[in-house]
Amino acid sequence: MVCGTETSARADHAVTATLAGYALGDVAHHLTAEAARQARDTLLDTIGVALAARNSELVGILARTHPGGAGPGGSTIWTSGCRADAETAAMVNGATAHAMDYDDTNESMRGHLAATIWPVLLALGEQTGSSGQALAEAYVVGVRAAVAIADGMTIDDHYARGWHSTSTVGVVAATCAAARLLSLSLNQTRHALGLAGSMAGGSRQNFGTMTKPFHAGFAARNAVVAVKLAQAGFEANPSMLEGPLGYYALFDGRQRLDQVARSLRDAWTPSRHGVSLKNYAICYNLHRMCDAMANIKARTAVQPDDIVRIRVAVEPQGKAPLIHSQPTAALECKFSAEYVLGALAHGRMLGPADFGEGILESEALQALMRRIEVSEHPAPQVGKPDWYEGYAVVCVELRSGNVLSERVDNPKGHWGAPFSREEISRKFRDCVEFGCPGADVAVLEREIRDVLETDRFGGFSSLPPK
Structure with missing residues (x-):
């Protein structure tokens, strides 16, 4: 036996x-x-x-x-x-x-x-x-x-x-x-x-x-x-x-x-x-918080000068890849919650064109980055307590005393919120035109x-x- x-x-x-x-x-x-x-x-x-x-x-x-x-x-x-x-x-x-x-x-x-x-x-x-x-x-x-x-x-x-x-x-x-x-x-x-x-x-x-x-x-x-x-x-x-x-x-x-x-x-x-x-040319663990920040901006038209502090909550180990809280180079910015949220607040789209040299030179952006905090929590403070794979809750505290909150579990492009065929084609076209200006994108896509x-x-x- x-x-x-x-x-x-x-x-x-x-x-x-x-x-x-x-x-x-x-x-x-x-x-x-x-x-x-x-x-x-x-x-x-x-x-x-x-x-x-x-x-x-x-x-x-x-x-x-x-x-x-x-x-x-x-x-x-x-x-x-x-x-x-x-x-x-x-x-x-x-x-x-x-x-x-x-x-x-x-x-x-x-x-x-x-x-x-x-x-x-x-x-x-x-x-x-x-x-x-x-x-x-x-x-x-x-x-x-x-x-x-x-x-x-x-x-x-x-x-x-x-x-x-x-x-x-x-x-x-x-x-x-x-x-x-x-x-x-x-x-x-x-x-x-x-x-x-x-x-x-x-x-x-x-x-x-x-x-x-x-x-x-x-x-x-x-x-x-x-x-x-x-x-x-x-x-x-x-x-x-x-x-x-x-x-x-x-x-x-x-x-x-x-x-x-x-x-x-x-x-x-x-x-x-x-x-x-x-949907962004950055570490995937940043996408939920980026969508949350983008939603807040679209809903309220908040400006960087209005922001006192940004607090972000993510799932346990959600910070693991985000090893550059104070980035000093463009590639490090792709693993920095502080940079991507600050950049979105300043109107940057976080596509391939947004990670060239000099992206950290703005003193206003640097000042906002210092007012961004990220912490891990077993359950979100906003919405239902359960989650699958991950979540991000972004709270933007304003000088007026108001707090703007947004939670995202499935960012755009996630298998649960997938791109349409047209959106996939648009991303492909944007990528090829960025790297290869003048290319016949339609023929290559076919x-x-x-x-x-x-x-x-x-x-x-x-x-x-x-």
């Missing part, structure tokens, strides 16, 4: 084999109409936000250090049109897609999915001539794997300890997606996951620097490296993820390995597998939207020339 129980427990906890089996199995029932729509929308959004970053310093450095030049058989670097090996293309495109912090996010794994998954799939798909159907199925595998991997750990604790789950979870999830696309064997996929587990990393200490978006880039690159090495016969521990010295043991002290298989059996649902598209219907993906012919 005891032996049988131990054998069953080991089978339940065989995470590496479970993920490999799922990646290579029948996922057609998970490719629902909703999942397919999400695949199309995130593909468009990912390339749009990458092109918005084309003239950024980060992209310039990557272009100089990794210029491409692999010839006609390579994979396209979106911002330059140059071709490179799949590893380089995935890395540059992943970092570029995350450079503006304008890409989608998923609360279940506390990170960004598309900026890691799509650069991998498009880099490999372009070289192998994958069909649109194969790309869509691999995307679904990547999303579901990311959620399941996160379910196997206490993801909030993992994040609180300083790990950036976009890369720690993302590299393993993207490896599952890539293994699916390349039709690796079960054994090869286990070795690829073993490799990915050893290449996982990413510290939140680097939030507010170029290295934060590079986390998505090196996770994408490492996923390509893992599947290509495994396909060639390179070996890793086939039980790396669940092993006593493996991925979960290293990254989470309170692992829940039995949850991985259960998660993979769940139906696709927006609350678990859906993503939130960003080409990207049609990718998942193609019989053979061969790259994009409508990318704006550099």
Whole structure:
């Protein structure tokens, strides 16, 4: 009886084999109409936000250090049109897609999915001539794997300890997606996951620097490296993820390995597998308070000089990514509640154009930032006491003695308050026009939207020339 129980427990906890089996199995029932729509929308959004970053310093450095030049058989670097090996293309495109912090996010794994998954799939798909159907199925595998991997750990604790789950979870999830696309064997996929587990990393200490978006880039690159090495016969521990010295043991002290298989059996649902598209080019934990502040301004036309103090309440750990209360550089401002609320009060829209040099030079803005306080509370002080994923309550105290309050749980673009197709197109157009003035946005949008219907993906012919 005891032996049988131990054998069953080991089978339940065989995470590496479970993920490999799922990646290579029948996922057609998970490719629902909703999942397919999400695949199309995130593909468009990912390339749009990458092109918005084309003239950024980060992209310039990557272009100089990794210029491409692999010839006609390579994979396209979106911002330059140059071709490179799949590893380089995935890395540059992943970092570029995350450079503006304008890409989608998923609360279940506390990170960004598309900026890691799509650069991998498009880099490999372009070289192998994958069909649109194969790309869509691999995307679904990547999303579901990311959620399941996160379910196997206490993801909030993992994040609180300083790990950036976009890369720690993302590299393993993207490896599952890539293994699916390349039709690796079960054994090869286990070795690829073993490799990915050893290449996982990413510290939140680097939030507010170029290295934060590079986390998505090196996770994408490492996923390509893992599947290509495994396909060639390179070996890793086939039980790396669940092993006593493996991925979960290293990254989470309170692992829940039995949850991985259960998660993979769940139906696709927006609350678990859906993503939130960003309405502001900032950390997603700031979006609720930004929408609340924007609503207050729209309702009252409050002016910065009217404000005595702004108090913000968020859910427990809601402040975790907001590590720059006194930012000194533009990238740090994307992780500062004080900056974004002060900037909104002063009429800034927090799009890509609002994070150039000199954004902190206003003395009036600096003075208002010093009067902004953010605290965590288990329950909101405004409205119903329950909440899901997160909330923000913004209270603006005025010189008149009035207090203006607003609560937001689902900011614009959240899976529970999604963008319309027209709003997604508008964001894409704004991004491309910002990074690539004069580009034929309509033609490029049609080409990207049609990718998942193609019989053979061969790259994009409508990318704006550099």
